[in-house]
Amino acid sequence: MKEAKGYILEANRITDYLISVPLQEQEQNNYVSAMCQFDFQLTKYEKRLLSNMLKSKWKMACIDGGLAIKDPGNIVRRKIFTMLAILEASPSYTRYFLSRDFSVFYYAKLGIIGVRAIFRALVGVIIIRNIRSKCS
Amino acid sequence: MQLSYDYIVVGSGATGAIAAKTLVDKGMQVGLLDIGEEDGEYKQVIPDSDFRTIRKNDKNQHSYFLGNKFEGIPWETTRVGSQLTPPRSFLTRFSEKLLPFESDSFQPMESTAKGGLGGGWGLGCYVFSKLELEALGLSEPDMLQSYQEVASYIGLSGAKDDGSPYCLRDLKEVQPATKIEENLNGIFEAYKSRRNKLNKKNIFLGRSGLALLTKDLNGRSAVKYNDMGFWSDANKSAYRSWITIEELEKKRNFIYHPKCLVTKFGEQENEIKVYVRRTDTNEEQVFRCKKLILSPGVLGTARIVLRSFDYKKEKLPLICNPYSYIPCLQWRRLGKKIEQCKTSFAQLLLFVDENKNNFDVSMAALFSYRSLMLFKLIKETPLNFADARIIMQFLHSSFTIAGIHHPDKGSDSKHITIKKDESSFTGDVLTGEYVLSDDEIQVNLARERKIRKALRTLGCFPLKTIRTPIGGSIHYGGTLPFNEKGELFSISKSGRLGGTKNVFVADGSGFKYLPAKGLTLTLMANANRVAKNVLNDE
Numbered sequence: 251m252k253e254a255k256g257y258i259l260e261a262n263r264i265t266d267y268l269i270s271v272p273l274q275e276q277e278q279n280n281y282v283s284a285m286c287q288f289d290f291q292l293t294k295y296e297k298r299l300l301s302n303m304l305k306s307k308w309k310m311a312c313i314d315g316g317l318a319i320k321d322p323g324n325i326v327r328r329k330i331f332t333m334l335a336i337l338e339a340s341p342s343y344t345r346y347f348l349s350r351d352f353s354v355f356y357y358a359k360l361g362i363i364g365v366r367a368i369f370r371a372l373v374g375v376i377i378i379r380n381i382r383s384k385c386s
Numbered sequence: 387m388q389l390s391y392d393y394i395v396v397g398s399g400a401t402g403a404i405a406a407k408t409l410v411d412k413g414m415q416v417g418l419l420d421i422g423e424e425d426g427e428y429k430q431v432i433p434d435s436d437f438r439t440i441r442k443n444d445k446n447q448h449s450y451f452l453g454n455k456f457e458g459i460p461w462e463t464t465r466v467g468s469q470l471t472p473p474r475s476f477l478t479r480f481s482e483k484l485l486p487f488e489s490d491s492f493q494p495m496e497s498t499a500k501g502g503l504g505g506g507w508g509l510g511c512y513v514f515s516k517l518e519l520e521a522l523g524l525s526e527p528d529m530l531q532s533y534q535e536v537a538s539y540i541g542l543s544g545a546k547d548d549g550s551p552y553c554l555r556d557l558k559e560v561q562p563a564t565k566i567e568e569n570l571n572g573i574f575e576a577y578k579s580r581r582n583k584l585n586k587k588n589i590f591l592g593r594s595g596l597a598l599l600t601k602d603l604n605g606r607s608a609v610k611y612n613d614m615g616f617w618s619d620a621n622k623s624a625y626r627s628w629i630t631i632e633e634l635e636k637k638r639n640f641i642y643h644p645k646c647l648v649t650k651f652g653e654q655e656n657e658i659k660v661y662v663r664r665t666d667t668n669e670e671q672v673f674r675c676k677k678l679i680l681s682p683g684v685l686g687t688a689r690i691v692l693r694s695f696d697y698k699k700e701k702l703p704l705i706c707n708p709y710s711y712i713p714c715l716q717w718r719r720l721g722k723k724i725e726q727c728k729t730s731f732a733q734l735l736l737f738v739d740e741n742k743n744n745f746d747v748s749m750a751a752l753f754s755y756r757s758l759m760l761f762k763l764i765k766e767t768p769l770n771f772a773d774a775r776i777i778m779q780f781l782h783s784s785f786t787i788a789g790i791h792h793p794d795k796g797s798d799s800k801h802i803t804i805k806k807d808e809s810s811f812t813g814d815v816l817t818g819e820y821v822l823s824d825d826e827i828q829v830n831l832a833r834e835r836k837i838r839k840a841l842r843t844l845g846c847f848p849l850k851t852i853r854t855p856i857g858g859s860i861h862y863g864g865t866l867p868f869n870e871k872g873e874l875f876s877i878s879k880s881g882r883l884g885g886t887k888n889v890f891v892a893d894g895s896g897f898k899y900l901p902a903k904g905l906t907l908t909l910m911a912n913a914n915r916v917a918k919n920v921l922n923d924e
Contacts, residue, residue, distance in 0.1 A: 268772050280448055284456045315770035322768070328461050330771050335459045335761045339448040344441045346775065347760045349782040352721035360780060367773035374770070 257282045260304065264333040267307040267314075269346045277343070280336045288332070290325045295385040299326045302381060309377070315367060316374020388641055391417035393920070394660055394675040396648045396690070397682035397893070398422065399502020400906050401913035403630035404536060405679050405892040408917035410640045418631070419673065421498040421665055422644030423480060427454060428473035434620045436612035437757050438726045450617060451759060460762065471616050471758070474506050484647055484665060485686065486810050492706070492820035493857040496685055498665075500644065501628030503683070503860060504906070509624055509731050510751060511542050511595040512903035513555040515744035521795075521899035523868030523879065524912065532911035532918075534558060540625040540910070541603040542595055548581070549592015551744060552737045552903065561600045563593045564609060567728040569754040569786060572718045574734060576844045589840045590737045594751065597625035597907070598731060613757045615730035624731075646671070649812055650693040651678055653886050663812060677920055680883070681892040681913060684862040685802070688895065689816055691866065691875065691883065692804045699875050701801040702865040704818060707900050708792045708830055709859035712838065713755075713766075714846035719784040730757050732789070738836050746793055748833040749902040750841075755785040786846055790837060791902040792830045796864050797823060820856045861905045863897035880923070881916030888923075892916040 261281035265273040292300065299317075303310040303326065310330075317327045337343040395406045398420040409416045428450045433440055440447055452458045453472030470477060477499040485496045497503040513533050516526040537557050544554045545563040554560055566574060577584065577591040584591070599608050606629070607621040619626055634640040645666045652659045660673040680687045688702050732751035739747045755763065760778055763785065767774040799821040807815040822830075838848045866883070869876045876884040877896035883889040892913040894905060 268775065276445065284459070287456050311770050311772055314772070318768050318770055323461070327771075331461065331761070331765060332456070332459055334764065334771050334775065335452055335456075335759070336448060338759055338761045339451040341442055341445060341447070347779060348438065348441060349722070349724040349756070349779065351723045352780055356721060356780065360777060363773050363776055367769045367777075370770055370773070 254282050257285045260285075260300075260329060261333060263304050263307070263310065264330050265337065267310040268330070268334055269337065269343060271343070274340075274342055277336050277340050281333055284332050284336065285329070288328075290328070292325060295382060296324065296326050298381045298385055299324070299378070300329070302377065312370045312374035312377055314374065315371035316376075316378045319371050320375060320378060388417065389672070390674040391415055391641075392676050393417070393679065394419060394658075394673055394677075395679045395681060395892075396420075396660070397502060397680070397686060398500050398627060398631050398642075399497065399681065399683060399893075400504040400507070400627050401893040401909050402679075402681035403501070403504070403627040403634075404910045404913040405681055405917040406634055406640065407539075407630050408914050409921065410634055410637055412921055413639060414921070415639050417641050417643060417673065417675070418634075419643050419646040419648050419660065419662060420500060421480070421484060421647055422500040422642070423476050423498045424500050425473060425476045427476070429618075432473065432614070432618045432620070434612075434618075436610075436726055437614055440614070470506055473617050477503060477505050480665070484811050485689075486807070486815040487685065487818065488815055489818040489820070491856060492704075492818040493855040494685055494706075494818070494862060495857065495860050496683060500631060501626055504627035507597070507626070507906055508751070508904070509597045510735075510904040511537070511544075511597055511907040512553055512901075513557060514901055514903065514908055515552075517743060517745035518899070518901045521745070522897045522908075525879070528915055529908075529911055532914040533907065536907065536910045536914050540597050541599045541606065543598055543600045544595035545593040547592040548585070548590040549594075549735050549737065552590065552739070552747060552749070553592060553735060554595035560595070561603075564596065564598060564600055564729050564731075564733060565611060565727075566593070566733050567754060568722075568725055569716060569719050569783065570733050570752060572716055573752065573786065573844050573846060580843055584840060584843060587840070588739050588742060589836075590739065591844075592735055592737075594732050594735050596731055598729065599623045609729055611727035611729055613728050613730050616757055647812070648682065648690055650690055651889060652694065653889060658888055677888045677890065677923070679890045679892050679917065679920060683893055684865050684895050685816060687891055687893055688802060688865045689804065689812070689814070693814070695874055695885065697804060701803050702875060703796045703867065704800045704802050704820060704862065705794045705796050705864040705897070705900050706800070706820060706857060707794050707859040707861040707902060708822065708853075708856060710790050710834065710851050710853040712750075712788045712790065712834075712841070712848045712851050714786045714788060714841055714848045715781060716784045716786050716846045718845055721780050722783040724754075724756050724783045728754075728756075736788070736837065736840060738833060738840070747902055748790065748792065748837065750788040750790045750837050752786055752788055755787055756782070788837065788841060788846075788848070790834060791859055791861070791904070792833065793902045794900045796867070796898065799823070802865065822856075861900055863894040863900050863905070866891060866895040867898045868896040880919040882923075890916055890920050
């Protein structure tokens with residue numbers, strides 16, 4: 251029961267980070283089922299990473315970006331990836347994944363997003379290093 | 387239960403199905419022994435609709451797109467079999483248990499399903515050239531008739547263009563090619579305007595020959611362009627071997643025996659005993675027949691033959707096409723909506739024929755990426771998932787995948803062996819070693835460079851080359867190479883197994899060379915040819 255509550259909190263925070271919209275009950279339940287199925291065993295370091303990520307979506311973006319460079323196979327990232335897959339396979343959120351026609355001005359937005367992603371990754375690397383040093 | 391037949395066929399994959407059909411059509415009494423796993427989970431829940439409509443409306447889509455146990459959310463690095471979607475995962479469900487294989491250098495994929503690996507076939511069809519068939523150990527006149535018979539039965543679609551000499555050649559009754567999708571059409575148009583320049587470099591591009599109907603045939607429907615080809619076979623427009631088995635099951639002179647793992651055979655004066663281990667009860671069973679046709683796939687046949695000849699040979703040779711793929715971005719399609727109606731299968735083929743003799747040709751099959759879901763592409767980016775999602779949604783329509791097969795021939799460093807292992811289901815385990823020589827690696831790398839260059843000329847920017855583990859092409863051959871001396875562990879051209887009178891092999895075990903082109907049509911044509919030889923052997 252306690253675990254399920256934790257997973258629900260994770261699901262909502264991760265969704266807010268990924269697509270900035272509220273999560274519906276079915277996708278929430280799917281995330282809980284997936285976590286129970288995968289039964290990840292987190293190390294002390296990974297638990298710290300996760301609790302830091304859940305504090306704010308800005309921090310989650312940085313830690314996710316840092317891990318994408320330093321440790322892309324980390325279990326914490328796999329949790330985000332699982333939520334991403336669940337959202338894509340849901341009619342409520344499919345518009346965030348299906349292709350559509352973009353205007354030419356979108357190139358500028360993509361440039362900003364690219365720069366932001368690099369900045370987030372650099373900050374993330376520093377945060378991860380701090381968390382790791384506290385755990386060792 | 388009937389345990390005695392005139393003819394027993396082992397395996398229901400592409401070769402077993404065609405061999406059995408050839409015999410049944412001639413009125414013979416045929417029993418087919420097979421493990422025969424079926425999909426009991428997903429078939430009923432996938433709607434008969436197009437991908438985009440399903441994505442927008444079906445609340446239950448997560449069950450088949452991600453899998454009931456979320457097995458469709460891959461995390462590990464590229465492994466053989468990871469390309470199978472959850473509704474196709476039954477193809478290999480019990481392979482590890484029933485067909486164990488150990489190796490650090492070779493990761494084969496084998497199927498225990500009704501219809502075999504044909505259930506996940508990409509549908510590409512090729513009539514091999516005279517030189518290719520000779521290198522395999524076959525003669526062109528023998529094969530051409532069988533190619534035509536199989537093609538007329540399964541139904542092929544394709545076009546006459548620069549790819550035809552490498553693809554369907556002069557086959558008759560070919561249905562019109564599928565409607566080309568916008569992404570690949572951009573590449574095709576670019577080729578047409580740069581044709582002379584590319585042809586001078588021995589590069590040719592053409593439409594694929596596919597076992598996909600564009601007109602109704604034999605109770606099967608023309609393709610509906612619903613882009614669900616990796617998930618469902620709803621209207622049977624794609625040929626699958628299980629379709630043949632289901633047709634045969636309606637005939638009185640055919641009996642399908644599922645849950646039967648054939649372990650070995652023993653030949654006596656007028657009879658062959660076929661030893662079976664039942665996969666449901668673990669019991670041993672003995673079937674009897676006058677003629678036995680082995681077609682459980684190259685590795686399956688090797689296991690049966692090695693056991694039947696009391697493990698008299700330690701090593702059998704093995705060949706397998708190395709496979710890599712290159713995700714590319716086609717700039718013309720950046721930020722565009724993908725059309726609603728399309729097929730998932732490769733629609734263009736790029737050939738590099740350095741010697742202009744249709745031999746030792748390199749080949750890339752081009753297909754666009756949509757119905758395998760965006761999240762798998764997002765995972766490959768070195769960015770945080772939220773930003774990667776936005777960028778990849780924009781790039782989605784421009785993604786083109788070039789799947790490259792390389793030809794292969796035998797060498798001392800490519801072989802399989804069998805060893806005793808009491809803990810395994812059959813008491814033994816197959817092991818393998820497959821190491822490409824430095825020369826082979828260099829040749830393959832040079833070919834990949836040439837293909838990347840050609841793709842750039844066509845407006846496709848290659849991102850990176852991903853090499854799958856050896857075995858990933860799922861094309862195997864050469865374990866019992868063709869020879870006419872009748873030696874043990876070889877096959878005669880007629881298909882007869884050396885050292886036997888009435889045992890034939892209808893799969894690719896005899897092939898001494900594997901062209902880069904897909905094998906399946908040739909395997910089926912060879913199975914048809916062998917089955918006819920069996921009939922003529924009375």
